[in-house]
Amino acid sequence: MCFEFSPRFRQIAAFFIIIQWLTTNALFPQNKFQQKPLPGTKAPFTAAVADSHVVFDNIQSILNLNCVRCHQGVDAPAQLVMKGNAYPNLVNVPSTEMPGLVRIKPGSRDSSWLYQKITTDFPPAGSKMGELTQDEINLIGLWIDQGALENPPPPYLPLQSRTPALIAGEIDISYDQAIVLWGGLPPYSFSLQSGSLPDGLTLDPAAGRITGNPTRRGTFDFTIRVTDAQSPPASIDLSYSIEIRNTQEKWSIPAGFEIKPVVTDLHLPVNIAFVPNPGPNPEDSFFYVSLLYGQIVMVQRNYATQLYATDLLNFNPTGEFAGSGELGVTGIVVDPASGDVFASMVYDSLDKKYGKVVRFHSEDGGRTAATQTVIISGIPSAVSHQVQALTIGPDGKLYLNTGDGSHPHAAPELDDLRGKILRMNLDGSMPPDNPFPGTYIYAKGLRNPFGAAWRPDDGFLYISDNGVKTDDRLVKIFPGGDYGWRLSNPDLTTGAIFLWTPTVSPVEMDFQHTTPFPPEFRGDLFVGWAGIPYISGKNSRGKKIQRFKLDADGNVVENS
Structure with a gap:
């Protein structure tokens, strides 16, 4: 889903399609509530009984x-x-x-x-x-x-639930949560002993997953019996309650602003790129959207959509979130001079995943791609840590954010393109004035730089880089900079103008500069938080947009 805002602001509106990375109801359309227990809801672990074994x-x-x-x-x-x-x-x-x-x-x-x-x-x-x-x-x-046995003999630890409470659901919004058990002898069997599940939800007797689309508001109390595979079996009764609410408005916004959906039915949208100089007619190309699983959609000024390019992946991208399903088409940008679209994506070669950038040229006013040209490829990629944002700098060069491919040792190395900002000409050739001569590398030492935006006030590139458990960061990128991520003694505070601890997964970002916002917003940086992917709606670690004010040197002086 895309949104229109009043007052309208073009690139900042990117956040409200990138919100599909932030709202699990769009990014995970079949699996809004993911299976991992919510942070802070795991039951305390009961001390082991003497001589009881862990399977x-x-x-x-x-x-x-x-x-x-x-x-x-x-x-x-x-x-x-x-x-x-x-x-x-x-x-x-x-x-x-x-x-x-x-x-x-x-x-x-x-x-x-x-x-x-x-x-x-x-x-x-x-x-x-x-x-x-x-x-x-x-x-x-x-x-x-106990000897790290795969199948130890009995006795086993007592059965214990690791899911003390179940999250609330919303009417007509996909629900999916698993009941996690420790102890006993797996596999476990799950059965409804008393009470009733919310209308529209069912219990998987083998997996212990409660799934479906709730259809009625209310609070539903029930008891689930879990038995293990011992003979005779051990069992435990677990009492739960699920509250089903009316579907909620997902976003709160400042006074004077309005959110209006303008495009729907986009499957796994990742990034948005506005046409720098769009035509005035309702049918003219207005912006492009990259869809993770192998498509690019063109959106007209009247918000009608046209499939611009499809079948862009040579592997089956479907998989788990978070996990193997997070590979595909990601970054996208439009060349102001030619109107060509550049997109970053993952491809498969001999069962290994690599990143590439493809240049698309249209002969029908930007409605569909007529030709595709790979301008760079062979960048090793891994789940989520792949080729990311694309931008065109004030110098007319193409800049590509690359994740470390889950190999931290690659980030500082000059013979490896992972964990970097890359700089190239629009035809993929290497500029002779790159800060590391003979390479595409513009900056190094990055972990997983999702977002990127050029600041008009100083001409520098700013990026969002995802940390591990601490130290997500905003970074002002200097040519030739080394930003500290590596295998030995990594330091994600290097070059940071702002740090998030605990992590919030900052993703897309943009500066408000030329659009008709009130004067107090001019020059501000806006950053979207993806947060914890298996949590729906507002929470302290995601699903929001943060506003930053910077001083003349690019230091954060205020955020909200």
Whole structure:
């Protein structure tokens, strides 16, 4: 969905299509409420009963929630694949990051590199892994202490729910939440013992997922019985309540502004690029939208849509959010001189993912692409950490943000294009005056720079860079700058003009400069927060747009 604002502002309106990255009801149309339990709602972990064993399936559930998003496929960080059954890739397997240690050493936490990675803020190699709770860390430690067995003998830990409460839903908005269990002997079976689920929702008896589209408002109380695979089975009864609300207005805005939907039915929209000098007629091209799963849509001045380019991916992009489903078409920008559209995207070659930039040329006034020309390719990419924003600078050059491909060691290296800002001519050739001669690299040492915008007041590029657990940052980019992200001793505070801790996943951004906003908004920077992807609606860590005032040197002096 796109929106129109009064007073109208062109590039800033980009945020309200990028809001599709912020609102799970658009980015995850079939899965608004994701399966990971909400932060702060995990039940306290009951201390282990003496001689009670931890089954690896419970450890795998922790990995699924925290680690599998990145650790999958042939480009998994440290060549550690955790999707499916991670056991054979962990226990007694030598670490690729820390020679002399194994990933999991049965009976020894100190000799288990994975355990060090999840418990040490600054490990001697790489960076801290995951955002595990102390209870999750304790369970992994207990499992190691017990010998890190895949299928230990009974007795087992008592059954315990890790989902003490279920989130509220909204009428006609897709609902999906799993009940997570520890203890006993998986697999588990789930059945409704008493009460009733909200109208339109059903319980999966094998997966413990409550899914569907609620149809009636109200509060619904029920009890679910969970049994394990022991003989005789252990069981636990869990009482829950789900509140179904009327569909809510998603955005609050300052007085004097209005939000009006103008384009709907866009599947996974990522970025927006306005035509710099659009024609005056209702049918003239007004802006373009990149759709993650392989399309670009042109939107006319009258907000009618036209498919500009399709079938842009040579692999099946569908997958999990957050996770393998986050690869596809991302950045987009329009050349003011020719009207050509540039888009960044991922492609597959021999089961590995790479990033490229494609230039599209139209012969019908920008309505459809007639030709496609790849101007740069071969940039290794990984889930989410891929080719990102595209901009055209005041110098007429094309600038590309690239993620580190989940390989931090690549970010500072001059022979690797990951974790960088790249600068090139519009035909893909290398400018001779790049700050690192003989390379496309304009700046390095970045982790996952989603957003980018040029500030008219000083002519500098500003970007948003996503941190790990802390230190999302805004950065003013200087030619030849090194911004601190690397494998050893990473520092995401380098060059930051603003830091977010905890992380909020800042994504798209733009400066308000020439549009008819009130004078007090002139020159302000606006940044969208994606936040935690599996949480819907307003929350403290996302689903909002933040306003920044900068001084003449580009320092943040005020934000709201």
